[in-house]
Amino acid sequence: MLSLPQHMKLVPTADKSPSLEITYSGEVSELMHHSHGAFPESVYIYGETLALAIQHNIQPHILSIGLGLAYNEILSFCISEKMNIDISMTTFESEPFLRDSFFQWTQGHSENSPLYSSYDTILKMATDYYQVSISSVREQLKSAFGSKQLVMKNEFQFEAIKNEKFSVIFYDPFSNKASPDFWTESFLSSFLSHHADLSCIFSTYAATGILKRTLKANKFEVELRNGFGGKRHSTRAIRSSIS
Numbered sequence: 001m002l003s004l005p006q007h008m009k010l011v012p013t014a015d016k017s018p019s020l021e022i023t024y025s026g027e028v029s030e031l032m033h034h035s036h037g038a039f040p041e042s043v044y045i046y047g048e049t050l051a052l053a054i055q056h057n058i059q060p061h062i063l064s065i066g067l068g069l070a071y072n073e074i075l076s077f078c079i080s081e082k083m084n085i086d087i088s089m090t091t092f093e094s095e096p097f098l099r100d101s102f103f104q105w106t107q108g109h110s111e112n113s114p115l116y117s118s119y120d121t122i123l124k125m126a127t128d129y130y131q132v133s134i135s136s137v138r139e140q141l142k143s144a145f146g147s148k149q150l151v152m153k154n155e156f157q158f159e160a161i162k163n164e165k166f167s168v169i170f171y172d173p174f175s176n177k178a179s180p181d182f183w184t185e186s187f188l189s190s191f192l193s194h195h196a197d198l199s200c201i202f203s204t205y206a207a208t209g210i211l212k213r214t215l216k217a218n219k220f221e222v223e224l225r226n227g228f229g230g231k232r233h234s235t236r237a238i239r240s241s242i243s
Contacts, residue, residue, distance in 0.1 A: 002112060003114060004097075007024070008021070010118065013036065013039075014035060014037050017040075018122070019033040020032045022095075022174075033071075037229065038071065039122065039125050042071035043075065044234075045205050045228065045234055046071070046170045046172070047079060049170070051079055058168070059086075060085070060088070060167060060168050061087075062167075063161070063169045064170040065170065065171050065172055067093035069098075070102045072172065073091060074122050074123055074126050077144065078129075087149065090151045092154070092156040094156075099152050101116070101119075102119065106142050106144075107142055123137065158190070158191075158194060161195060165196065167201070169196060169203070171203065172204065176208070184210070185210045193218060196218065196220075198240050200220075201236070202236070205234050206234070207232065219240075220237035220238060221237060
């Protein structure tokens with residue numbers, strides 16, 4: 001059986017949904033989700049955002065920064081099934097092990113990745129939550145790669161999605177401590193100006209002054225939501241016709 005890379009550790013959260021702790025450069029360790037529950041946090045921050053976009057008649061062209069354990073990808077295809085609407089999604093992930101494991105799992109390959117049971121758990125929780133068929137969502141995920149409805153790319157680079165704009169943005173990189181480049185004003189400004197569509201909804205677990213100012217400078221209406229699991233705030237922002 002394959003093993004997790006040494007810098008990764010599976011961690012169960014309070015509702016038994018899995019998360020990953022990753023250590024960078026042998027120093028900075030960070031859990032991908034709130035310890036109170038990886039699944040409900042993902043639904044609250046990202047699942048509700050996608051459902052809101054669809055309710056406002058936005059065709060979801062999704063950009064997801066950070067595959068992780070594929071919560072956002074699995075949730076998105078459950079919502080697609082629930083609301084009977086096609087989606088397209090581009091996901092960035094710098095860890096090859098995470099990209100490869102998720103792809104192999106969606107294709108039904110028999111290799112024993114230590115993450116397969118985690119994906120199974122997430123899929124079961126998501127299909128139960130949205131009351132959709134587990135087999136239908138499995139088939140959607142399997143075929144999405146071939147049809148290019150779901151595209152995975154490695155570490156984020158602007159050139160990888162040159163001239164492409166997205167109507168839904170799941171902004172889920174690690175925190176400023178582990179991934180400082182993603183939280184600077186210059187990066188955020190360039191990111192939004194290049195890749196946020198005219199009608200766009202943006203969501204993230206974070207709530208920083210720089211993020212709020214940059215979203216407003218790019219003509220987003222910023223909503224400071226309650227944070228998940230006792231965090232003070234999270235951020236959702238809407239631009240143009242879906243406000």
